[in-house]
Amino acid sequence: MRCSRFALIVAGLFAGCSGSSAAPTRATGPVDLGPPQGPPVNAVLTHAPQVPPPTGRTAPAKVVVQLEVREIVMPIAEGVSYTFWTFGGQVPGKFIRIRQGDTVEFHLQNHPSSKMPHNIDLHAVTGPGGGAASSFTAPGHESQFTFKAGNPGLYVYHCATAPVGMHVANGMYGLILVEPPEGLPPVDREYYVMQGDFYTVGKYREKGLQPFDMQKAIEENATYVVFNGSEGALVGDKALQAKVGEKVRLYVGNGGPNLVSSFHVIGEIFDKVWTEGGQRVQEQVQTTIVPAGGSSIVEFTVDVPGTYILVDHSIFRAFNKGAVGMLKVTGPENKLVYSGKEVDSVYLSDKATQSEAVSRAAAAAAKGTLTKDDQIAAGKSLFQGTCSACHQPEGQGLPRLFPPLAKSDFLMADKTRAIGIVLNGLTGPVKVNGEEFSSVMPPQSHLADDDIANILTFVRNSFGNGGEAVSTAEVTAVRTSTKRPPGAGH
């Protein structure tokens, strides 16, 4: 890369032009890169996970940004919806990419259907409130303000209308990248991933439209922690894509409102991390912290095909609150680097098989048209990654360790007892099909009642079993009537 003296001063490592990890000579304070040149440019804004192309400009410009706030009901998990407040119609808000020295003419529109006023605080703006005061916008109105982007970096923007926490908790955040004058070094793939924590009245995966829970938010007791606004945003066919040998750069943000992310990609080491979205590059990083209201840029080259899992390594958030995404890498194997099979299915959990079936069953249940077949289909997808880890994919169990569910006399003998086992766990000894097991099954009470009903309906009608369906009401009845053993929760 060409390295002008100028770029070294103002951009240093952010432009990656020195190739060394020594600290750059940093200009103190914002740098005036001169007046805008040429005709005004309309900024290209993208929905996550896409990133706008590099500005490709060598001189500062006047850049016009149009961003519309909308309050929309969208899924947060399978069968669960939430009223998100958005910058641009999705969570996170649209990605804005400009160049250091640009003069930004910012237009914030608030859709007429909105119920709330909103505004925007861009961390890339220096000046009280970061634009918040000049952008307060009532429903059906537009406001305009102008700022000069003096500092390069990856910045969070968010709504700062009172109650601020609630606006942020509803998804009002996004990223703005201010490229250094030289631009960033080219890579093969760039993606936009932003974490957020959500607080609903219903527990994790409780179906239906879930209202915001202010008390849980104050207590920082998140119901969901997700990437890009929903549990399913980056899994299955929505996974990020790359080919073997490609260099991938992730612009990672964290909207919060509360939690600090331990951002990690299972099976990768970050070659470079622009810590906290600033100008210092750290190398060979396993997990990087992304503060609430902060960012990080991570880069790595993918050498081996397979599925890489993005997680918040504060790990209960990944397995029990939704903080899982996927990067699918295709291409030839490289046995010198990695000899093994696909990434362990333990990490994929039920996210790999998460299916439409769960939403379909939830929708049917809401309409009152739920059939046994709907339940079996949903239960099948939930069984994988929940029960299959122990009872095995075909319910066959493992000798002496995990009893079979396939053709299990014990399972089929008593439906209510089976519900109780899933909710409260089971401590042996127990005799299944004549064989004795003396082990411990942990409670699965973190599962929602309808999920348990669907799983048990599936199990009781598969692997050679045949029986009646299990209803959500039956599960609820057992849950409310049993004294919770320690640790069972809920």
Ligand SMILES: [Cu+2]
């Ligand atoms: Cu707002």
